[in-house]
Amino acid sequence: MAYIGTSPSNGVRRVLTYTATANQTTFTGTSSEGITLTYSDGNYVDVYQNGVLLGTADYTATSGTSIVLGTGASVNDIIVIIVYDVFSVADTVSQSAGGTFEGNVTMAGTLGVTGAITGTLATASQPNITSVGTLTSFRSTGIDDNANALAMTIDANGNILASTGTITANRAGADQNILGEATTAGYASRLQLKAANYSGGSYNGIQSFQGDATPAWEISGARANATNQFKLFTGGTLVQQFESNRMTVPLQPIAVVEKTTATSVGSGQAPVVVFNEVRRNQGSMYNTSNGRFTAPVAGNYIISAELQANGQYNQFHVGIYLNGGAITPLDVWINFGDNLRGATRTLSLNLSAGDYLTVNSHFGSNSATLEAQRCRATFYMLG
Secondary structure, three states: OOOOOOOOOOOOEEEEEEEOOOOEEEEEOEOOOOOEOOOOOHHHEEEEEOOEEOOHHHEEOOOOOEEEEEEEEOOOOEEEEEEEOOOOOOOOOEOOOEOOOOOOOOOOOOOOOOOOOOOHHHHOOOOOOOOOOOOOOOOOOOOOOOOOOOOEEEOOOOOEEEOOEEEOOOOOOOOEEEEOOOOEOOEOOEEEEEOOOOOOOOOEEEEEEOOOOOEEEEEEEOOOOOOOEEEEEEOOEEEEEEEOOEEEEOOOOEEEEEEOOOEEEOOOOOOEOOOOEEEEEEOOOEEOOOOEEEOOOOEEEEEEEEEEEEEEEOOOEEEEEEOOEOOOOOOOEEEOOOOEEEEEEEEEEEEOOOOEEEEEEEOOOOOEEEOOOOEEEEEEEOO
């Protein structure tokens, strides 16, 4: 038969009896009837001490599992606690007639729907959708919350098509742009993926643009007979190119120069030796007007100079100047000794971009003449 309460055996009223110890205040746990004390609401509990009903000010009933007296009981006092079960009318939606849930509904299991989903869920924008199955006929108006038009489409071939450019997984027939920002007055910051079999491109690679005309940098290669390259541009001009573990633009700086004219060197003087004949000047780093070799980029350079006089002289010096002065902590000059006609000096130096070197000659207190066709120098960048 139907019942109201926690179980058919307990009914709606439970009596629990406890025998107090000296000064005992808290009564909890199993009573002498073998019932464990529990209650849902302290307002539905009566407490008797030796048959006298206590007022609510004489005890505390808040925990749901214990009664606490305000004054400790005497030994062998009989404490009787009567608990009245509370209940409420069920607030449910009818299984047969249906109804409306006015609050949130949480499903711990699987929600199965055999009919159509109508109302706000079917027509309104959904902020969060999670699916472990297949969503059919799904269309998004953008990939962020601010889009108001179709911005991207994924077609049946796996291509990602954007409205202002194209990012493709399977298209190799054209160069593809990845825009970093919207085009304004013909300019855009973007990456371009180069396709080798496109009629307008002869290699695979990546280019970075700060405008539409020329790239700022480029990495290329991976085509037939290709050489992997890294290029840097300034104002549309190729200023540096690395290829096969070496720099090819500007070309590895090297100058092989010679002196085809005789030059008199006065007593006590130390002039720059100007090598007027260029045998090789890769990168045009040597200036035949002032005798300077200028480093185009920072690196380690080798300098070798060979000078010959028209006779034997004492105190034959060969000097190498950096930016017109001493090379700290190296000695600028080397005295090769007396009764010499020629001398050679070689140095390895770390130069910064824009540093320049000169070869100088000195004969102490003597005057001498550097011979034509007998004086030469080599400047070479090691890396």
